[in-house]
Amino acid sequence: MRIVLLGAPGSGKGTQAKKLMADRNIPQISSGDMLREAAAAGTPLGQKAKAIIDSGHLISDDIVLGIISERLGQPDAADGFILDGFPRTEQQALDLEKLLDQLGTSLDAAILLDVDFEVLMKRLTGRRTCSLTGRLLNIHFSSQEELDACTNAGGELIQREDDNEETITSRLDVYHTQTEPLIDFYRGRGTLKTVDATGGADAVYERLLEALQEG
Numbered sequence: 056m057r058i059v060l061l062g063a064p065g066s067g068k069g070t071q072a073k074k075l076m077a078d079r080n081i082p083q084i085s086s087g088d089m090l091r092e093a094a095a096a097g098t099p100l101g102q103k104a105k106a107i108i109d110s111g112h113l114i115s116d117d118i119v120l121g122i123i124s125e126r127l128g129q130p131d132a133a134d135g136f137i138l139d140g141f142p143r144t145e146q147q148a149l150d151l152e153k154l155l156d157q158l159g160t161s162l163d164a165a166i167l168l169d170v171d172f173e174v175l176m177k178r179l180t181g182r183r184t185c186s187l188t189g190r191l192l193n194i195h196f197s198s199q200e201e202l203d204a205c206t207n208a209g210g211e212l213i214q215r216e217d218d219n220e221e222t223i224t225s226r227l228d229v230y231h232t233q234t235e236p237l238i239d240f241y242r243g244r245g246t247l248k249t250v251d252a253t254g255g256a257d258a259v260y261e262r263l264l265e266a267l268q269e270g
């Protein structure tokens with residue numbers, strides 16, 4: 056299975072990719088995670104990336120392509136992958152096609168996780184990660200027990216630095232102008248599948264599996 060997860064920040068790409076990865080034993084390839092790792096490592100590339108990520112804008116296509124092409128060339132991606140957060144521009148989508156062509160393969164589907172703006176805002180402003188378990192939580196949607204389980208065990212609820220309101224507004228704006236056109240791009244390729252991504256993660260996952268089965 057070679058798929059791209061499309062959708063606005065907060066649409067649940069990471070959450071759904073992790074579920075699929077566990078189920079199907081294929082890697083989640085998240086450009087955002089890889090860029091954050093580079094930023095945390097403090098490499099020159101990482102330092103540059105951090106400033107851009109914190110502003111909510113996009114890293115340049117050639118840098119992201121370099122990271123993704125290296126990752127797709129690794130053995131665990133040979134039998135399938137879930138791309139999460141890449142491509143984000145039409146140029147990246149074209150680059151991906153070329154890259155897969157060189158690897159002798161192609162995408163099976165581009166899955167759009169479709170969510171209303173108000174839900175996106177709540178998901179992004181409320182998103183937290185438990186510092187102990189890495190579990191994704193949300194102060195608006197997770198139960199008090201789930202939140203307490205983290206803090207009572209001595210964990211902290213960490214907010215991503217780019218999940219502040221100013222950066223979120225910029226990320227949603229960037230999504231609208233640069234990434235949304237990919238919906239038509241993949242519709243034109245005949246590979247687009249749209250999934251209603253409102254509601255809980257398990258319900259969305261059921262819909263995602265149904266969409267994948269439609270062939």
Ligand code: AMP
Nearest residue numbers: 086087107108112113114119140141143
């Ligand atoms: P994400 O975790 O997918 O929301 O990505 C966080 C940030 O990383 C984005 O706001 C961008 O600054 C950067 N980023 C992630 N993926 C890409 C991409 N495919 N192209 C350019 N920038 C990206």
